Structures are given as structure tokens and as C-alpha cells.
Amino acid sequence: MKLYLKVWRQEDREAKGDLVSYEVDGISEHMSFLEMLDLLNERLIGKGERVIEFDHDCREGICGACGMMINGRAHGPLTGTTTCQLHMRSFKDGETVYIEPFRAAAFPVLRDLKIDRSAFDHIIQSGGYISASTGQAPESNSIPIAHEVTEAAFDAAACIGCGACVATCKNSSAALFTSAKISHLVLLPQGKLESADRVINMVAQMDAEGFGHCSNTEACEVECPQQISVLHIGRMNYEYSKALVFRK
Amino acid sequence: MKQTTLTYKLVMAATGLFLCFFLVIHLLGNLQLLLPASEAREQFNWYSHLLSGNILINIISYVLYLSLIGHAIYALIITNKNAAASGQKYVYDKRSEVSSWNSRNMGILGTIILIFLVIHFKDYWYVYKFGYLPLDAKGNKDLYAIVNQSFQQGWYIIIYELSFIALGFHLLHGFFSASRTLGLYHPKYSKWVRVFGWMYSLAITLGFMLIPIYIYFNLNAL
Numbered sequence: 001m002k003l004y005l006k007v008w009r010q011e012d013r014e015a016k017g018d019l020v021s022y023e024v025d026g027i028s029e030h031m032s033f034l035e036m037l038d039l040l041n042e043r044l045i046g047k048g049e050r051v052i053e054f055d056h057d058c059r060e061g062i063c064g065a066c067g068m069m070i071n072g073r074a075h076g077p078l079t080g081t082t083t084c085q086l087h088m089r090s091f092k093d094g095e096t097v098y099i100e101p102f103r104a105a106a107f108p109v110l111r112d113l114k115i116d117r118s119a120f121d122h123i124i125q126s127g128g129y130i131s132a133s134t135g136q137a138p139e140s141n142s143i144p145i146a147h148e149v150t151e152a153a154f155d156a157a158a159c160i161g162c163g164a165c166v167a168t169c170k171n172s173s174a175a176l177f178t179s180a181k182i183s184h185l186v187l188l189p190q191g192k193l194e195s196a197d198r199v200i201n202m203v204a205q206m207d208a209e210g211f212g213h214c215s216n217t218e219a220c221e222v223e224c225p226q227q228i229s230v231l232h233i234g235r236m237n238y239e240y241s242k243a244l245v246f247r248k
Numbered sequence: 249m250k251q252t253t254l255t256y257k258l259v260m261a262a263t264g265l266f267l268c269f270f271l272v273i274h275l276l277g278n279l280q281l282l283l284p285a286s287e288a289r290e291q292f293n294w295y296s297h298l299l300s301g302n303i304l305i306n307i308i309s310y311v312l313y314l315s316l317i318g319h320a321i322y323a324l325i326i327t328n329k330n331a332a333a334s335g336q337k338y339v340y341d342k343r344s345e346v347s348s349w350n351s352r353n354m355g356i357l358g359t360i361i362l363i364f365l366v367i368h369f370k371d372y373w374y375v376y377k378f379g380y381l382p383l384d385a386k387g388n389k390d391l392y393a394i395v396n397q398s399f400q401q402g403w404y405i406i407i408y409e410l411s412f413i414a415l416g417f418h419l420l421h422g423f424f425s426a427s428r429t430l431g432l433y434h435p436k437y438s439k440w441v442r443v444f445g446w447m448y449s450l451a452i453t454l455g456f457m458l459i460p461i462y463i464y465f466n467l468n469a470l
Contacts, residue, residue: 006339006340008339069338069340071340071342072340072341072342072343073342073343073345073346074343079346098339098340100338100339103335103336103338104333104334104335105332105333105334106333106335107335109336168343170330170334170343170347170352171333171334172330172335173330203252203253204252206253207252207253210332210333211333212329212330212334213257213326213329214253214257215330215351215352215425216351216421216425216428216429217347217348217351218347218351219346222346222347230428231433231434231435231438232433233428233433234427234428234431234432234433235431235433236254237254237257237258237428237431237433238430238431238432239431240254240431241430241431242431
């Protein structure tokens with residue numbers, strides 16, 4: 001199949017970018033979206049042009065490295081899918097496809113489709129952990145945890161930090177990302193101990209990074225490749241209010 | 249204490265829910281306008297007099313003014329912060345496919361409601377408090393006469409009806425959104441609140457929409 005691409009090209013953080021058109025033919029419907037870009041890049045190398053840069057790593061939908069706006073939607077037209085797991089059978093022959101980087105003031109574009117997501121790292125560093133001396137792993141049954149609790153915590157922990165929630169949010173809010181981590185840890189006995197400080201610090205960091213307010217439009221849940229529930233945002237709000245009242 | 253995105257939203261939720269509560273009382277009071285014409289005049293004027301003379305109601309009315317102003321000012325601050333957080337715009341944007349229109353346009357809906365409130369306060373609240381009003385047979389200020397008179401004009405009805413539709417969509421998102429902001433995360437009750445929010449929004453909107461139409465077509469004379 002043949003596609004008409006309009007790809008965002010930007011030299012560096014400060015440069016002004018623009019959409020550049022490419023015609024790509026010989027695309028197999030079995031290719032992933034990233035393989036389609038690989039194909040285009042190979043041809044660009046042949047012509048001596050600079051390749052289109054984009055983030056990717058595992059290419060099996062679990063690392064969270066890839067992510068771009070495809071036809072105005074985060075990770076493309078499918079829901080619950082990363083860009084690497086999107087295949088060309090989701091597109092029609094002769095279609096025009098717009099490819100832009102995830103956008104938010106807190107996610108500056110580094111080059112082309114590559115963005116700087118260290119804002120997420122800073123949020124995790126501000127409280128997305130438990131303070132425990134490292135050593136040998138303790139006996140796993142020494143702290144009993146009900147099965148549904150571990151499952152609920154794992155549902156939250158499944159967040160891969162790709163940034164689609166921020167990219168699709170009209171306010172560029174990081175509420176889903178931050179709340180997933182808060183929810184994951186507060187559900188477990190090890191994480192509960194520091195929950196008040198954690199939620200206060202992580203929310204403060206989220207604000208410091210320049211993310212917006214959550215308007216509960218719930219677009220993030222739809223676009224999230226891991227389908228992280230917006231109810232975690234409710235839990236974060238609950239934990240935050242609780243911390244405001246009871247934290248010493 | 250430094251305010252955060254979450255405390256801003258808490259203020260929006262608290263003021264919003266208070267206004268939701270007020271709307272119920274306001275609608276119940278206004279439904280007296282649907283009584284047969286002669287009864288409605290006495291009943292409604294008596295009720296208005298009762299409210300304006302009650303110290304408790306007066307205190308609550310100041311909470312109401314504060315909530316209205318606070319809700320609007322905080323909305324403005326939040327909108328500005330969100331605009332700054334959004335950064336550069338997408339050239340091709342289809343993000344609207346995954347969320348509802350009213351959830352994305354609470355600011356526009358709120359602005360319509362605010363403009364409506366300026367008209368509404370000027371025409372009734374201001375006139376009742378500071379203007380000259382004739383008295384009815386019982387010696388109460390005849391607010392009913394003004395209400396009745398204003399709802400004889402078609403364009404006035406249209407302004408009211410359009411504003412109520414905006415209010416309805418605002419409530420539809422606002423009510424459930426406030427519950428999320430206040431920290432309701434239980435899957436079962438979250439679902440219930442959403443259903444209740446639907447019923448609440450529908451009842452309030454249709455209730456308020458009925459009154460001007462009812463008076464315009466003189467249905468209480470039947």
C-alpha cells in the first residue's frame with residue numbers, strides 16, 4: 001500500500017518545526033507503524049537525508065518508549081495500543097497520515113518526534129518509591145496481601161509512562177500518570193506507610209513540572225495503552241485530601 | 249499553604265456542589281409560579297418576602313455570592329494555567345473523538361451561565377433589593393408582577409431557555425466531576441453518582457426550562 005505522510009520535522013529544542021510531506025509506497029499491511037517509519041528512514045538514508053528521529057525500545061508494547069500523535073490521536077486510531085503495536089492494516093491505501101510528537105509544555109520536543117519526558121522521572125523521584133533498606137528479598141508470604149489487592153495494585157502499576165495521557169489531555173494534565181503510581185503504592189502495606197508524604201510531594205512535583213489541572217474529561221483512559229482507570233485519579237484526590245487534613 | 253492543582257479543583261468542586269444544592273432550593277421555590285395565577289402571586293410574593301427577611305437565609309446568600317464569584321475566578325485561573333501547560337498546538341487534532349463536548353467546554357458553558365446571571369440578577373435581584381416595587385394585596389413586594397411581565401417577551405424566553413441548556417450540560421459534567429475531585433473512587437458508587445448526576449441535571453434543567461414557557465403560554469390560567 002501507499003501512504004502520504006505529513007511528518008513533524010524539527011531540528012532541535014529551540015528550532016521551529018514544520019510538517020514535511022513524504023510519499024511512501026511498498027508498505028505491507030503486516031508492518032507495525034514503526035517499521036513503516038523504518039522503511040521510510042532507510043530510503044531517506046539512501047538519498048542522503050537526515051532520518052526521522054523517534055523514540056522506541058522494546059517494540060512489543062511494554063516499555064513505554066514509543067509514542068506519537070497519529071492522525072491527531074495519541075498512539076493512533078486504536079485504543080489500548082502503543083504506537084509499536086499499531087499495524088498498517090489499520091490504515092487505508094492512499095490515506096494521508098499526520099504524524100506529530102506528543103505535545104505539552106512539560107514535554108519539550110528534542111528532535112522530530114522525540115520528546116523529553118524527564119518530567120515524569122522527576123515525579124517518580126519525588127515519591128514514587130518505598131523507603132526500604134535494600135538487601136535480600138524477604139520471604140514473600142511474610143506480609144499477607146489479598147489477591148484482589150495485589151491485582152488492583154498491579155493494574156495501577158501497569159502504567160508504562162509513555163505520556164499518551166498528557167498528550168491527549170486538553171490541559172496536558174499528568175493526573176492519570178501520577179495517580180497510577182500513588183494508587184499502586186497506597187494499596188500495598190509497604191507503600192501505605194509513606195502515603196501522606198508521597199501524595200503531597202508527587203502532586204507538588206507534578207505542578208512544578210508545569211502540567212495542567214485534571215478536568216475529568218477521561219480522554220486519558222481511552223488513549224492509555226495499558227487502560228489505566230481514571231478511578232485512580234479519584235483515589236489520588238482522596239489520598240491528597242486525607243493528607244491535607246491528617247499529615248503532621 | 250501553597251495552592252496546588254488539586255486544591256484549586258477542590259475549591260471548584262466545593263463551590264460547584266454548593267451551587268448545585270442552591271439550584272434545588274431555587275427551583276423548588278420557583279415552582280410556586282406554576283400555581284393558578286391568583287394563588288401564585290400571593291404565594292410567590294410571600295415566599296420572596298420570607299426569604300429576604302430571614303437572617304439565616306441572608307447569611308447563606310452571602311455564601312452563595314462568594315461561591316459564585318469564587319467558582320468563576322478559580323475557573324479563570326485554572327483555564328490560564330491549563331493554556332500555559334498545553335504548549336504548542338497540534339496541527340492535526342482529533343483528540344476530541346475520545347471525550348465528550350461538554351466536558352471539554354465547561355469554560356464556555358460557564359461563561360454563558362455567568363452572562364445569564366448578570367441579566368438575571370439585574371432584572372430581579374437588584375429590582376427586589378434596591379428598586380421600587382408595587383405591593384400586592386397582602387402588602388408584600390409584587391415580584392410576581394415583574395416575573396410575569398418579563399416572561400411575556402419571546403426574546404427574553406429564548407435567552408432563558410438557551411442559558412438553561414448551557415446550565416444542563418455544565419451540570420452534567422460538573423456534578424460527576426466534583427465527586428471525582430472530592431475523591432470518590434469506588435467503582436460501584438462512581439457509577440451511581442454518574443446516574444444520579446444525569447437525573448439531577450435533567451430534573452433541574454427541565455424544571456427551570458418549564459417555568460418561562462408555562463408563563464408565556466399562560467398555562468397557569470387554564
